[in-house]
Amino acid sequence: MAPRVRELRSGDCAADSAAAILARDASRSAGAVFAPRLRGSGSARRSVGLLAALLALVAVLVLSVCVGAQPIALDRVWQLVWSPDGSDEAVIVHDLRIPRTLLGLLVGMALGVAGGLMQALTRNPLAEPGLLGVSAGAAAAIVTAAVLVGPADPIVYIWFAFAGAALASVVVYAIGATGRGGASPVRLALAGIAVMFALNAYVQGLVLVDRAAFDEYRFWQVGALSGQPMSLTALIAPFIAVGLLLAFAMSRALNTLALGDEASRGLGASPGRTRALGAVAVMLLCGAATAAAGPIVFVGLAVPHVARAIAGPDQRWVLPLCAVLAPVMLLGADIIGRVVARPGEIEVGIVSALLGAPVFIAIVRRRRIAQL
Amino acid sequence: MSTSDVAGIGRVVRLAPLGGSLRVAPRSVAVGLALTALLVVLLILSIGTGDYPIAPVDVVSTLLGGGDQGTRFVIETLRLPRGLTGVLVGAALGAGGAIFQSITRNPLGSPDIIGPVQGASAGAVLEILVFGGGTFAIAAGSVVGGLATALVVYLLALRHGVEGYRFVLVGIAISFMLIAVTQYLLTRASLDLAMTAQVWLTGSLNGRGWEHVQPVACALIVLLPLTAMLARPLRMLELGDEAAGALGVAVERSRVALIFVAVALVTVATASAGPVVFVALAAPQIARRLTRATGPGIGCAALTGAVLLVGADYASQRLFGDTRLPVGVLTGALGGLYLIWLLTREWRKGTA
Numbered sequence: 033m034a035p036r037v038r039e040l041r042s043g044d045c046a047a048d049s050a051a052a053i054l055a056r057d058a059s060r061s062a063g064a065v066f067a068p069r070l071r072g073s074g075s076a077r078r079s080v081g082l083l084a085a086l087l088a089l090v091a092v093l094v095l096s097v098c099v100g101a102q103p104i105a106l107d108r109v110w111q112l113v114w115s116p117d118g119s120d121e122a123v124i125v126h127d128l129r130i131p132r133t134l135l136g137l138l139v140g141m142a143l144g145v146a147g148g149l150m151q152a153l154t155r156n157p158l159a160e161p162g163l164l165g166v167s168a169g170a171a172a173a174i175v176t177a178a179v180l181v182g183p184a185d186p187i188v189y190i191w192f193a194f195a196g197a198a199l200a201s202v203v204v205y206a207i208g209a210t211g212r213g214g215a216s217p218v219r220l221a222l223a224g225i226a227v228m229f230a231l232n233a234y235v236q237g238l239v240l241v242d243r244a245a246f247d248e249y250r251f252w253q254v255g256a257l258s259g260q261p262m263s264l265t266a267l268i269a270p271f272i273a274v275g276l277l278l279a280f281a282m283s284r285a286l287n288t289l290a291l292g293d294e295a296s297r298g299l300g301a302s303p304g305r306t307r308a309l310g311a312v313a314v315m316l317l318c319g320a321a322t323a324a325a326g327p328i329v330f331v332g333l334a335v336p337h338v339a340r341a342i343a344g345p346d347q348r349w350v351l352p353l354c355a356v357l358a359p360v361m362l363l364g365a366d367i368i369g370r371v372v373a374r375p376g377e378i379e380v381g382i383v384s385a386l387l388g389a390p391v392f393i394a395i396v397r398r399r400r401i402a403q404l
Numbered sequence: 405m406s407t408s409d410v411a412g413i414g415r416v417v418r419l420a421p422l423g424g425s426l427r428v429a430p431r432s433v434a435v436g437l438a439l440t441a442l443l444v445v446l447l448i449l450s451i452g453t454g455d456y457p458i459a460p461v462d463v464v465s466t467l468l469g470g471g472d473q474g475t476r477f478v479i480e481t482l483r484l485p486r487g488l489t490g491v492l493v494g495a496a497l498g499a500g501g502a503i504f505q506s507i508t509r510n511p512l513g514s515p516d517i518i519g520p521v522q523g524a525s526a527g528a529v530l531e532i533l534v535f536g537g538g539t540f541a542i543a544a545g546s547v548v549g550g551l552a553t554a555l556v557v558y559l560l561a562l563r564h565g566v567e568g569y570r571f572v573l574v575g576i577a578i579s580f581m582l583i584a585v586t587q588y589l590l591t592r593a594s595l596d597l598a599m600t601a602q603v604w605l606t607g608s609l610n611g612r613g614w615e616h617v618q619p620v621a622c623a624l625i626v627l628l629p630l631t632a633m634l635a636r637p638l639r640m641l642e643l644g645d646e647a648a649g650a651l652g653v654a655v656e657r658s659r660v661a662l663i664f665v666a667v668a669l670v671t672v673a674t675a676s677a678g679p680v681v682f683v684a685l686a687a688p689q690i691a692r693r694l695t696r697a698t699g700p701g702i703g704c705a706a707l708t709g710a711v712l713l714v715g716a717d718y719a720s721q722r723l724f725g726d727t728r729l730p731v732g733v734l735t736g737a738l739g740g741l742y743l744i745w746l747l748t749r750e751w752r753k754g755t756a
Contacts, residue, residue, distance in 0.1 A: 158576065240729060250602075254588070379588075
């Protein structure tokens with residue numbers, strides 16, 4: 033207890049240092065808690081967890097193509113996928129359901145992994161991918177586009193959103209990395225909040241003055257997978273692929289980051305480079321996902337907690353689990369949103385928050401939380 | 405009465421006859437006085453601003469009982485209630501935010517993020533869009549929404565006592581649900597109604613009268629003394645539950661009381677002015693950097709909150725003129741930029 037007291041007093045900003053201490057304490061005790069499990073049945077548990085998640089993903093993918101305002105039987109879908117016969121059902125499957133499902137898969141993977149990365153980089157279990165300023169930047173760009181350009185091709189909006197997301201995350205990282213020692217977790221989090229609030233203010237100012245922009249914004253901010261063409265999925269796929277590769281390649285470095293900067297440097301890792309690369313990956317993943325589907329940030333916050341509850345703190349397992357579990361959650365929410373309000377729909381952003389939150393709370397109640 | 409210096413944490417004043425002692429940090433006192441002076445100046449400037457400008461001298465003389473009838477009317481029925489609402493709401497948000505951040509020991513643990521504000525917003529938006537209620541109904545809806553949300557979050561986070569992180573995470577989950585409900589309502593309403601709700605959601609001091617001042621004032625009269633009584637256990641709780649318990653603090657009871665006070669402060673403020681973002685989050689952080697004190701520093705946080713809100717309201721009236729942009733737009737922008745500047749300056753010196 034003594035070191036905690038001393039640190040709290042010596043810090044200029046007790047809240048900051050307390051957060052850092054908490055993170056450090058948590059990582060220490062997490063090591064203690066998880067050590068026995070790692071030696072015991074841990075790897076079996078992880079493998080089973082990953083396998084179950086993969087099965088769930090397959091089930092959700094199939095359901096997502098079959099279920100909707102017009103349900104189509106599984107064998108009929110199978111037949112239509114390979115030989116479209118020009119019927120209404122074939123059009124539905126090829127032009128609506130498959131693009132939507134693939135988009136959900138990509139966006140889900142991106143948000144889940146971006147969330148896992150963000151929490152590991154900031155070592156803060158409260159971090160969500162939007163904390164790098166990505167969704168705020170995208171929102172600001174969308175609203176600006178609505179004011180400047182007016183109604184336009186959705187693809188134009190996508191590029192605006194992606195540019196805004198990239199710009200905002202660069203600014204957040206630049207502020208977070210200013211000064212001696214580079215980007216520390218607490219600095220990144222605070223810089224993210226500051227930029228996020230400034231951008232939100234800009235967005236709110238614009239939408240209150242410009243009715244058309246508000247109309248665009250209120251639907252965009254909900255987050256939806258519906259009505260997007262296949263070309264959109266193809267457009268964001270390369271960004272997400274690069275982001276995922278980058279994330280998986282750095283999972284080992286993220287594990288050393290969890291030990292704290294000094295210990296990780298002692299092990300030969302370079303925390304500064306890891307954080308910079310991680311920020312690039314989050315920007316690519318979350319930026320592409322947000323540009324395509326709007327800000328569905330809750331998935332990125334909740335899924336890494338589920339993944340850590342299954343796999344423990346090892347990022348080499350956590351990140352792949354995130355990549356599988358997040359699309360399960362997102363597509364599951366999308367399917368439910370299609371069914372409950374037939375013939376209308378409830379957007380995936382709303383359903384995922386309403387259904388995901390109780391699950392998340394149940395996990396938070398059952399397990400030790402801070403394992404970063 | 406005798407005083408003694410304690411390195412780093414200020415001066416201890418012993419009140420021998422009363423058998424007590426008081427710890428006073430000179431820098432905190434100086435900052436508090438400076439903030440109060442700044443607040444008074446801003447309030448006078450803000451009262452003088454509007455379609456019918458009044459010189460600061462006339463504002464002061466009218467407030468002291470002089471002035472002609474026209475000026476008197478404008479100030480007493482329009483400008484003063486607006487200014488006072490700003491002061492009280494800002495103070496409530498600053499104090500509530502300081503308590504929350506201290507309990508959760510996390511700068512992200514702001515009421516902006518963990519539930520009560522979203523609950524209050526959802527309640528008010530429901531009232532505006534579905535029931536079409538008036539000013540009082542909207543305020544009532546937001547108070548009920550905020551308190552109910554806090555109760556739900558607390559009960560869900562309760563498990564062998566409330567642990568900081570669990571409380572915040574449950575709060576965030578609940579607030580995401582409430583945001584989803586709010587957004588759903590916004591997309592299903594007509595554009596005009598949705599626009600009205602959006603103005604409320606931005607947080608505004610436009611058109612605030614005495615009926616907005618009274619509830620916040622009453623709430624603060626009750627809540628601020630309670631906060632002062634709880635400041636000591638709060639300071640202890642920052643050392644961790646075990647250390648606080650060893651120092652004689654009833655950990656769980658103090659925490660429940662603190663959460664209740666903080667939620668009440670924030671909810672009442674939100675009911676009066678809407679969810680003005682950033683004040684609750686930034687005020688404690690800014691106050692801490694100004695006073696360089698350890699510990700929660702609720703008084704200075706409250707003053708900083710009031711200065712932020714009144715200053716932002718003054719600036720938004722000056723900058724935007726006829727468009728009447730709500731103050732929430734500016735608190736976000738100003739607070740965000742100021743925090744960025746503060747952080748970069750601090751990090752360049754390498755102190756954080």
